[in-house]
Amino acid sequence: MNKTIDIQAAVAIAAAEALAAKTQGTFGVGGVLLDGFGNVLQSMHNNVVLGGLVLDPTAHGERQLIDWYFAQVAAGAALPPPQELTLVTSLDPCCMCTGAILAAGFNVVVAAPDGNAGINYDNQASFTALPAPLRVRAGSSFCYPAVRGATPYARAASGAPPKSFFIGKSINEATQALCTLVFESMVTQVMQLLHAGDESPACDPATLPHDHAVVRALRQRYPDALTYRGAPHAPGAGLAPFLLAAMAQDRRNGGAGEAAALLDSFGNLLLCLPGQQALSIIRTPFMECTRQYAQLRHELMVGKDSAQQEECKRYLGHPKHGTFVLSGGLDDSAASFMTLGAYGSTMEGALPENNPAQFQYVRPGMAHSDLLALCQALPPLYSKLIQIQPRQVADQALIAALA
Known part of the structure; x- marks a missing residue:
């Protein structure tokens, strides 16, 4: 087992x-997970794209490390509790990964900033983007070490102090620059890939x-797929039995x-899934639903020629043209914040003008005005570009069925 007690080395x-x-x-x-003595438990990197195709919009390094940890624990591994572990990441966590980290209870060391x-x-x-109850928790667990140097990459330390096992507590300017530039070098290319051919099916x-x-x-993923069809973007009471079963x-x-x-955009039910929280506390229903759909599309397109890939896209389009429906609405918990972020990672761009109600819920989790205020306080990607605005379904019979 490798060991590092220096933030720079981590x-x-x-x-x-x-x-x-x-x-x-x-x-x-990329990121690495350390125990309370600096032992390297696992390291992982972003896997959103694999083989030139979107594999999983939630496959960020931090989320994968958290799921890896809980999978190991579920399999019987004797690992320390999350509060004794530190996740070191090359880039400031997005909202999805932040919610996952706070829900799980890990500590974090952050290298490069992400202003988007x-x-x-x-x-x-x-941490004003977080709901008020989560800000103190983030302040006590998110560490932004000092970056030594005199260029714009240098910074003073902020956030939580690093854990005591770290002897070296700062980052070299060159390493900070590397983390920033490696990320920035791929953003345009990956965003173009995410939105290439993403028109409505x-x-x-x-x-x-x-x-x-x-x-x-x-x-294969959902035996009841295509057995319900409602009005496009307007889920009705016929969806209730599927939600209740899940x-x-x-x-x-x-x-x-x-x-x-x-x-989908025709009103067909493609997936209706539960979570898998006995395996990992962050495998919530939305996380499972968006991952399963992306992986399904990847499975159908990987290794196929362009004509076969285009046929798949004609029937299974980007989810932004369909409708996600949650049985319960979002609240001020870490898991809900993760869901908001994961939705943003799934959309990764502005919603179609003809589908502003892409994200809906049946039972409210908080006052709608408070939910909108929370969304408006999110970082720019979510609040300015995607303009996330979940809304309650309009069908009163569906609401009553799940009350």
Whole structure:
């Protein structure tokens, strides 16, 4: 087992992972998980893109490290509790990863800033993008070490103090610059890839024969796929039995009894899933739903020629043209903040003008005005570009069915 008791050395490991991500053609971000003695437990990098195709919009390094930890614990590994661990990341965590970190209870050391999507986007370490109950927790667990030097990459330390096992407590200017530049070098390329050919699906998958590859792949992940069809972007009471069944399964899977559904632009139900929180506390229903859809599309397109890939896109478009529906609305918890961030990572750009109600919920988790205020306080990617504005479904019968 490798060991590092120097923040600079730990950030260098994260930077090496970021370089590996760049080589893979995805966002250049990496991280490493350390125990309370500086032992390296695992390191990972961003895997949003694999083989030139979107694999998983939630596959950020931090989220993957957290899921790795809980998978190990679920398998019986004797690992320390999260509050004794430190996740060192090459880039300021996005809202999804911040929510995941706070929900899990890890400590964080951050190298490079991210003024677009990072939780410390304003470099004040005040975490005003977070709901008020989470700001103190972030302030006591998110560490922004000093960067030594005289260039614009240099900075004073802020946030929480580094854990006591770190003897060296600062970052070299060159390493900080590397973390920044590796990320910036990939942003435009990956964003173009994420939005290439992401127009609304032209063909209705409900018209396909039951043995078509698209239908088989959908029903392998969700046997009831394509068995419900409502008005486009207006989920109705017919969705209730599917949500209720997934909610019951979510309780059996260690969750609080929630579910997330994805309907396409024709109103077809593609997925309606519970979480897997017995395996990892951050595998909530929305995380499972958006990941499963992206991985399904990747499975259908990887290794195929361009004509076959285009056929898949004609039936299974970018989810921004459909509708995500949560059984329960968002609140001020870390898990809900993770969901907001994961939704942003799934959209990664402005919503279509004809689909402003892309993100809906049935039962409210907080007053709608408070939810909108929370969304407006998010970092620029979420509040200015995507303009996240979840709204309650309009169908009163659906609301009553889940009351």
